[in-house]
Amino acid sequence: MVDDDEFGSGDAEQETRARRARITRELVENVRGLPPAEVPDALCRACVKLLPDVSGLSVSVQGNGADSGVVLCASDDVAAQLAEIQYTLGEGPGTEAVRLRAPVFATDLTRPPDARRWPLFSVQATKAGAQAVFSVPLAGAGRPLGTLDLYRDTVGSLSKDHVRTSLLVADAVTLAVTALDHSFTDPQGVVTWLEGVESDRDEIHQATGMIMVQLGVTAEEAVLRIRARAFAQGSTSTEIARAVIDRTLDMRRE
Amino acid sequence: MNRERQLAKAFVDLADTYASEFDPLHLFNRLVRACTELLAVDAAAVMVADARGGLRTMAATSDEAAFVELLQMQTGSGPCMDCYRTGVAHSVPDITAERDHWPELVTAMTDAGYRSLQTVPVRLHDRPLGGLTLLNNNAGALPDDDVHLAQALADCAALALMHWSTEPARSDDVITRVQSAISVKAILEIAKGMIAEYAGVTIAQAGQLLTDYTSHHRVSLAETVHALVSHSMNPAVIVPARKPG
Numbered sequence: 001m002v003d004d005d006e007f008g009s010g011d012a013e014q015e016t017r018a019r020r021a022r023i024t025r026e027l028v029e030n031v032r033g034l035p036p037a038e039v040p041d042a043l044c045r046a047c048v049k050l051l052p053d054v055s056g057l058s059v060s061v062q063g064n065g066a067d068s069g070v071v072l073c074a075s076d077d078v079a080a081q082l083a084e085i086q087y088t089l090g091e092g093p094g095t096e097a098v099r100l101r102a103p104v105f106a107t108d109l110t111r112p113p114d115a116r117r118w119p120l121f122s123v124q125a126t127k128a129g130a131q132a133v134f135s136v137p138l139a140g141a142g143r144p145l146g147t148l149d150l151y152r153d154t155v156g157s158l159s160k161d162h163v164r165t166s167l168l169v170a171d172a173v174t175l176a177v178t179a180l181d182h183s184f185t186d187p188q189g190v191v192t193w194l195e196g197v198e199s200d201r202d203e204i205h206q207a208t209g210m211i212m213v214q215l216g217v218t219a220e221e222a223v224l225r226i227r228a229r230a231f232a233q234g235s236t237s238t239e240i241a242r243a244v245i246d247r248t249l250d251m252r253r254e
Numbered sequence: 255m256n257r258e259r260q261l262a263k264a265f266v267d268l269a270d271t272y273a274s275e276f277d278p279l280h281l282f283n284r285l286v287r288a289c290t291e292l293l294a295v296d297a298a299a300v301m302v303a304d305a306r307g308g309l310r311t312m313a314a315t316s317d318e319a320a321f322v323e324l325l326q327m328q329t330g331s332g333p334c335m336d337c338y339r340t341g342v343a344h345s346v347p348d349i350t351a352e353r354d355h356w357p358e359l360v361t362a363m364t365d366a367g368y369r370s371l372q373t374v375p376v377r378l379h380d381r382p383l384g385g386l387t388l389l390n391n392n393a394g395a396l397p398d399d400d401v402h403l404a405q406a407l408a409d410c411a412a413l414a415l416m417h418w419s420t421e422p423a424r425s426d427d428v429i430t431r432v433q434s435a436i437s438v439k440a441i442l443e444i445a446k447g448m449i450a451e452y453a454g455v456t457i458a459q460a461g462q463l464l465t466d467y468t469s470h471h472r473v474s475l476a477e478t479v480h481a482l483v484s485h486s487m488n489p490a491v492i493v494p495a496r497k498p499g
Binding site for chain 2 (some may be wrong): 010011012013014015019020024068100101102103105107113141142143157158160163164166168171202203205206207208209210211212213214218219239
C-alpha cells in the first residue's frame with residue numbers, strides 16, 4: 001500500500017538515518033572551508049543539486065515578527081521574487097508553513113483552491129514564473145527558524161520520495177544555519193557538528209523544556225546547549241538528554 | 255452510561271472538530287482513551303508516519319517510562335510499522351511466540367506486563383497514515399467485534415484530522431496535517447520538560463499535570479503548550495500550589 005519502495009521491509013528509522021547522513025554530508029562538502037560570506041550561496045547550489053525535480057529554490061530566515069524575514073539565498077531571480085512577494089503580502093505557502101510548522105504545498109497556483117487560498121500571492125507568483133510552490137519549515141526547537149521554498153514552472157505534486165528528500169534537506173539546512181550563527185572557526189568542527197546531530201526524539205524535546213526552565217533560555221538556546229555538550233564530550237544528543245531527564249546532569253552546574 | 259451511549263459519545267467526540275484551532279493532541283488522546291474505554295484492551299497508543307520516514311507516537315494511554323520505551327523501539331520496525339506498510343490489522347495473541355521475529359520487543363513487552371497485541375491501521379480511505387497498537391496483559395486474540403470497532407474509531411479520527419479546518423483538505427494537504435500534528439506533539443514534549451523541571455516531578459507526572467489543567471479549565475492542550483514554550487504563559491499557572499511542609 002505504501003508506494004515507497006526504498007522503505008522496503010527494513011528498519012525505516014535506519015533508512016532515514018542513512019539518507020539523512022548522505023544529504024548532510026553532501027551539504028557539508030559544498031560549504032566546507034568557504035569564507036562565511038560565501039556559505040549561503042554554496043548552500044543554495046548544494047540544495048539545488050539534491051532536489052533536481054524543482055525549477056529553483058530559496059532559503060529564508062524568520063525575523064522576530066511573524067511576517068518578517070530575510071532571504072538568505074536564492075537559486076534564481078524567480079525564487080528570490082517569490083520570497084519577497086510573500087514577505088510583502090504577508091501571505092503564501094511559506095507564511096502558512098511557519099504558522100503550521102509543517103510543509104505546505106501549492107500544487108497549482110493558476111486555479112482554485114490554491115488561487116482562492118492565496119488570492120494575492122498566486123497572481124503575483126504565476127506572473128513571476130512559478131506555477132507550483134512547496135514550502136518546508138526549517139524546524140527549529142519551539143518555532144521554525146525559516147523556510148526552504150521550492151518552486152516549479154509547471155503545475156503538479158511532488159512525489160512522495162521528493163517530499164521526503166525535501167524535508168531532510170530542510171533539516172540539514174536548519175543545522176547549517178544554526179552552525180553559521182555560532183560561527184565555528186574550525187571548518188572540521190562544522191562537519192562534526194552537523195553529522196553528530198540527531199533528529200526529532202521525545203527525550204531531546206523533554207530535556208529542552210527542562211533546560212529552558214533551569215537556565216531561563218529559549219527553546220532554540222536550550223537545544224544548542226544540548227548539542228554543544230554532546231559535541232564537546234563526544235556523546236549523542238539523546239544521551240545528554242537522558243542524563244538531563246534523569247537529573248544526573250544539571251546544566252546550571254556548567 | 256450503557257454501551258450504546260458510550261459508543262455514540264465516542265464517535266461524536268472524535269467527529270467534533272468544531273474548534274477554531276486545530277488540536278491534534280486532543281484528537282489522538284480521545285482516540286486512545288476511547289479504545290481502552292470501549293474495547294477489551296489494557297493500553298493503547300497511536301503512531302503516525304513522519305514524511306521523513308519512521309513512526310511517531312502521537313498519544314498513549316500511559317506515560318510510564320516502560321510503556322514509552324516500548325513504543326520508542328517500534329518507530330523503525332515492528333508490528334505497528336508492518337500494519338502501516340500493509341494497511342492490514344494484525345493480531346499477536348501471544349507475544350512470547352514471536353521471540354525469533356522481534357526479540358527486543360518481546361522482552362520489553364513482557365517487562366512492561368503485556369502479553370498480547372493487536373494492530374489496526376490508521377488510514378484515510380486507502381492511504382495509510384499510521385497505526386493503532388492495542389495491548390493486553392493476558393494472552394489471547396481481541397474479539398472480532400472489537401477489532402472492527404477499533405478500525406471504525408481509527409477511520410473516524412483520520413477523517414477528523416483532515417476535516418479540522420474550514421478549507422477542505424486536498425490530497426496534498428494530508429502531509430501538511432500529519433506533519434503539523436507531529437510538530438505539535440514535539441511542542442507538548444518540550445512543555446512537559448518545562449513543567450517537570452518547574453515542579454520537580456517526572457516527565458510522566460508533568461504530562462498528567464498538563465492534561466489535568468486543560469481538562470479542568472476546558473482549554474486546548476495544543477494552545478496551552480504553545481503558550482508555555484513561547485514563554486507567553488508561566489509554568490506556575492499549570493502547577494497547583496504546593497501544600498506547606
